[in-house]
Amino acid sequence: MATDFTQELKDLRATMSSVREVTDLSSLEATIADFERQASDPHLWDDQEKAQVVTSGLSRAKAEHDRITGMDARIDDLEALVEMGQEENDAETLAEAEKELVGVRKAVGELEVRTLLSGEYDERAAVVTIRAGAGGVDAADFAEMLMRMYLRWAERHHYPVKVLDTSYAEEAGLKSATFEVDVPYAYGNLSVEAGTHRLVRISPFDNQGRRQTSFAAVEVVPLIEQTDTIEIPENDLKIDVFRSSGPGGQSVNTTDSAVRMTHLPTGTVVSMQNEKSQIQNRAAALRVMQSRLLLLKKAEEAAERKELAGDVKASWGEQMRSYVLHPYQMVKDLRTEHEVGNTSGVFDGDIDGFIETGIRWRIAQEKAEA
Incomplete structure (x- = not known):
């Protein structure tokens, strides 16, 4: 035609x-x-x-x-x-x-x-945290695969990225990692990536070659700005210092420059070890902590509004995307039904299709709820 x-x-x-x-x-x-x-x-x-x-x-x-x-x-x-x-x-x-x-x-x-992208924080830069979930060493390896996927996506678009924290797993991969994408609308775009990601493959760590399902969680928060009003009383924060570590847990710093910050009322924990000094890591940790508490506050307000409206459906926090490498190859978003057969391309940062359909899906959900 x-x-x-x-x-x-x-x-x-x-x-x-x-x-x-x-x-x-x-x-x-x-x-x-x-x-x-x-x-x-x-x-x-x-x-x-x-x-x-x-x-x-x-x-x-x-x-x-x-x-x-x-x-x-x-x-x-x-x-x-x-x-x-x-x-x-x-x-x-x-x-x-x-x-x-x-x-x-x-x-x-x-x-x-x-x-x-017209949400309250959509114009902001984004802070992304990836955490290994169930699945042992495969989950840690999957977390590292996702980290690379997002860094390659940013590289494709020439977006500046700053890695704030990496916690390596003992055998392979990452326990968690946090990085910042500092461009306008990074949060609006990446916020649809938040949720539980699932990987199905033949485990490279299983000498019997069995299929393994593993999970990783992606958290995306808007970067805090000086105009935001998130005051955190000092008594609400517990701050621990320790030495930065590399792969396998080895120390990569001879001084206690890494910082672990805990918000006692909510149990929110932020770790920073990629800056050179304890002061820099503490400042970076505080910014991310404020960002997370800001989003938490907004989520609580939204939950209250939904409860008052009688709507208790949970749209986020469930498994939202599957990456299947065996017995066939496919990446599928379970919310939008968008799927791609080129799994290597996806893991190399080609995720614009998922982001675009995710944004359109979210807008449709918001309109339906309104």
Whole structure:
């Protein structure tokens, strides 16, 4: 069946019109102008922290603006390619247009998903924690596989990542790991990854070659900002210091620079060992603790609202995705039904399809509940 390029181009332009309306390009351009004014101040780098905020803010705002205006230009080029192919009845040119259409459709879809991220904390950077669950050494290995998957996803998008803590298992893999993805909307995107992940495979650690099912939990919280009001009384915190450890539990630091922070009222625990000093690890631990308590507070408020409304369904916290490597190969999201047969691609960071369908699913759930 021949592609209806006229309808496809019309649909793409309609979607981009909605994207521009939600994004508010004029406001974005005003933001860029303001950042450029601040960046031109000869005394900007007298305050290095402020300078980094300004320069990174300018870079991100320009990138966002270029993504939208660049997409408009890309659709114009596609339309010109289609017209040329149709006028000359050139099958090769039309095949090239067909291929470009697939790429443009995907890119426009990603921009559209961004407009759906309107939650209170969706614009924030994200703090992701992965913990090995049931399954022994296979679960620890699975936790490390997930860690690599998310780091590769960030690398594919050129997102800066900072590993805050890694706790290695004795035989292989990770007990837990925490990292920060510091770009706008990282939380909005990655929050749909939160939940229990399941791996089914022939265990490489079983000398009898038996199939093993193992689990890992992914937690995603928005990064706390100075404007947030999360006050933690000192008496509510228990702070322990210890030496940083590497694979197999060996000490990698001769001083007690690692920090374990416990929030006594809730039992929330945060460990940090990847900074060079105890002071830095303590500051990093406090930020993550505040982020987790902020999300916990919001979750409690949401639970109260649901209870008042008579809705006690649990949508999160259950097994949400299966990664099957034996007897067949498939990764399937159990909420959205989105599935992929290329498991190696998924573990190499190709998870945008899962994130996009997860966001659309979440929006549909919220609308249904409303």
